Amino acid sequence: MKRNNGGKRVRHIILWMCLALFFSVGGPAQAQTNNRVHVVQSGETLYRIGKQYGVTVADLYRLNPSARQGIRVGERLVLPAGAGSGASSDQEFYAVKKGDTLYSIARRAGTTVKELMALNSFLKSPDDIAAGMIIKLPGYSSGVSSSPEAKRVEPAAADSLNGIRLETVSGGATVYSLVKGTAWSEEDFYRYNPQVLERGLRAGESVFLPDGSIPNNLAARSVVATRPSTGSGTLDVVLALPFRLDRERRFADYYEGFLMSVLDAKREGRDINLYVYSCDDVEMPSTKVAISNLPDVDLIIGGVSVSTIRQLSELARYKQATYVIPFSSKEVASSLSGRVYQINTPAALLYDQAAERFIQTYGSYHVLFVNPMPGEEESPFVMALKNRLRLAGSSYSECVSSDFMSGEDVSRQSLGHLRMVVVPSSSSLQAARQVLSAIDSAQEDLTESSVVTAFGYPEWQTYASSLGRQMYRAEATFFTTFFIYPRDSAYQRFSADYMKWFGHGTGNTFPRYSALGYDTGGYFLRKDKGSDSAYKGVQSLLDFGGSASGTMSRGVKSNQGVFFVRYNKDNSVSRF
Template sequence: MNRLNFYLLSLLLCLPPSFLAAQGSRKQASAGNERDDSVIYHTVERGQTIYSIAALYKVSENDIYRLNPSSRNNIREGETLKIPRNGTSNASGRTADGASVQHTIRSGETLFSLSRNYGVTPDEITAANPGLDAGTFYVGKTIRIPAPSAAPATASTGETYTIKKNETIYGLCRRFETDNETLLRVNPQLKSGLRAGMVIKVPPKKAGAAPSTPTTPVSGPTNEFDIEAMRAYRNEVNRIDVARVALLLPFLTSDKKNVPRFVEYYEGFLMAIDSLRRTGTSIDLSVYDLGDGTQKTEEVLRTDEVNAADLIIGGVTDEQIELIADYASRKGVKYVIPLSSKLEKLTSGNSFIFQVNAPKAYIAPIAAVRAASLLANYNAVFVSIGDKDEETDFVRALKAEMTKKGIPNREVGYNSRTFMNDLTGLLSTSKPNVIIPTSSSEGALAKLRPTLRALLQGKSNYRLTLFGYPEWQTYTNYTRDFSAFNTYIYAPFFAISRSASVRRFTSRYKSFYQKSMHQTYPRYAMLGFDTGMYFIGALQKHGANFEENIRQMKYNSLQMGLYYNERMSNWGGFMNQNIYIVHYNKDNTVTRE
């Protein structure tokens, strides 16, 4: 997050409602003025699916379908959906137990007006929404409003001060070395706005507040806001001398099948530690066995080493992950979930989580955007297979993207007796054709291969390309076919075995451990290496609050791409959004972009 965005978010507090309402037109919610407080109004953003929206609000997909029947077919960017509120809520949307509430920003609202309406401070709202900035505060966006905290009595210093022209709440906080919560508590009349000539009580100084400014009145928007006065907890880069990392995995477990994978992940992680130390990074690594169940997890979370950690990585079962995630949230420590591709609802509501393996339904629309861009000049033919591995989310998203971009696309059902004629009837001789089976199964490839081979060997005028799925990298018997068919697949992870970096890692691994890696997908040693290099490297370079620079963090992975562009929600954590497009070239080489 750059300084300009923080400045703009601070500016939201002092802009008149009419100005913000005008800015809100950038993304207007399509709902009418009549609002039902028993639901949340969500504006669909690019790439979102019913699956990801349900995860965001911790409801089921059927809950959304019930209130929005047309969403079963498709949803569009900018569309407004009704989302049921979780739990019993009052007219303001606050749950009966006083917990946080989700609020959809309406035209004319500002951060300051919301704080006043809900009885909380702007700082409390921004603390509850780490992803909130000027770019994400707009009409139709949903944010989390925390429960009001008990307000302790605060005495003034006995001094008074007369407000000067152009002064602001944040300029006053800086002048008096306090925070806006204390300033407003001592001077509740300021909740209605500032006016030149007002006489206020000078609040007591607060430890850790921004230092005072010169007594010259602040005169212009360039200087009148102090970033630290609003988002000190987030904008401040906490440099660390030693990266304290806790790795928690179930090494001694009854899950004998996966123990070698956990061990291999650990071995790759240690290789990352070794590589980073060679660059001068100081690392204090603590490794713990979680065993079966949650008893050991609870014990580990009470150890001094984990309590001192800057970063926690690990957990395998849902129960272990939920315990660690709750601990990370309470302690304010970054937590990486390296293996599980579930629990997206947990990640969507916990701002300290980084999930490495994204659920397939979450990455489907991201992959569809990449695929549609790649295939912009193709004639697309979808082949409906109808087996158990249908890729419904991806196919639906890709068709929508292609239609939006004007890419011709049609579908044919697979029939072994008529498939050759059915397919050629849809192929183009004037532009390249891409064949996209609707299933990721090996059986689907077995059905397509004879026909595609026959078309190639018959020297037809058709230019053919095949497009497929992450699972295809495991179908090693088809590698030569993939090259022959000029195949592309999308995949969140892919290791190019012939690349210099993979060959070097493979050699180092064998030298380190006197054995070869298990032939799994993904390779767990490479997964451990990639996560260690990325996250510990982030700690070393950007400090404990490395997420502020996450969009600028580049890492050329061995296998698992790591790309965290934005939080799942303003109050949530980060889901890995990396998608590789892998190309099996006709010369039998493989490239990854």
């Protein structure tokens, strides 16, 4: 498991963007101006060398007759008078090796740490280098460093730098039109040109493409650094959240809960690589580059603002990964495409699903709606429920709030109905208190065969501290996507482990972000590809495979999991 919040992994990835910005056509060959010769490097051709110095192949043949039979690595080719200085006079690159320090590299290259940091702006301190990085070295117009030890600094491998050409983007060009006819895929193009992924193609700017003039061009392959694969079953996961703005520790709690789910999955034998980034609107550009350069991504979780959600969705589609929106309940997902899952269901879809479950649960009950008090608004759920009741041919009636104030009112409204469920049309605390108090007052007057209960909203779980007694006596039920029952054994195990690992409790927000992170990981880290079976976590019911109402558009799925929570007369709580 790897945590990457601007650490070495991010720097290693940003390296490739810097490389794309720094290097130009030409290999790391060193031209010696005294004898006007060029030392042949691996992968070079006469055409390539001629292009580098601005001379023709015929000129090279004239001064180097043996070259007609081929050239060898290390061979010295005489250059014609007037030949250009070559790309190597302007720049060189060095592949950092294990044990290197910026000081040792600077000493061997005949320069200073300060100059190396100025040439490589991604280095924020001398300690920022890591094995595998490629850094830019100062060029030497004479081909010879002022330091006698400079030749010990070996340039980066030829297949990492050679074989690339610059092309100016013309008006109307697309990524497809640029790579068409080359050996590159669109993914290869974005790896060499990550700035295009962020801001799109711009006419007049230069982009990198493979040089088709070079036989067996190694740069036509993807040369982005890759880590050893641990097997086909490895799951590469990105978690991207705005940690920089996390004043209330919501995202830190979510991350800690998610880490616990990773641990559980690893105990079950899953091979998981986790990459963690901060991604508010300001940090998103650098985070996009980092994620786009990861060798493999199977799952991206994160995004809070509309902008970051859309950008992470585009990245997931580009990487052919699944994308999960963990927090937002806005209908932004309807504008996305690809394999997108939204945990926090938009209200319209949640109400439809809750209404369908209501009819299944209370099919034999008469439904009484108590209309809002003056100044209160009717919940959109009531409209959805009434529509479902009409379609099902179920019995329901309405009364004004002033007609449901006492036990006598309850008895009168329930006449002729053995079973009645009362639904306040407002989700407010005041409406809940009125309905529950009236039902509680009527308990003594109801016959043994009569049942009057109440049904409410997700907010009711926050009212339990003040209305708990009435909720138990009325056996009240409410619908919700998230619910934690402290006596539940699964939650108690999670809470104890969380305290042990992180030294603090799971929080008291609604929902609890620690449990949300744990449940999200529990579902998606164990999820079989192509399967959307329901998953009951310690707080969440995740179900993306139900009725068509949960599919928003173009494959985007929103969570249809809805709990019904019932407070029973024996002071227990049922979650079903």
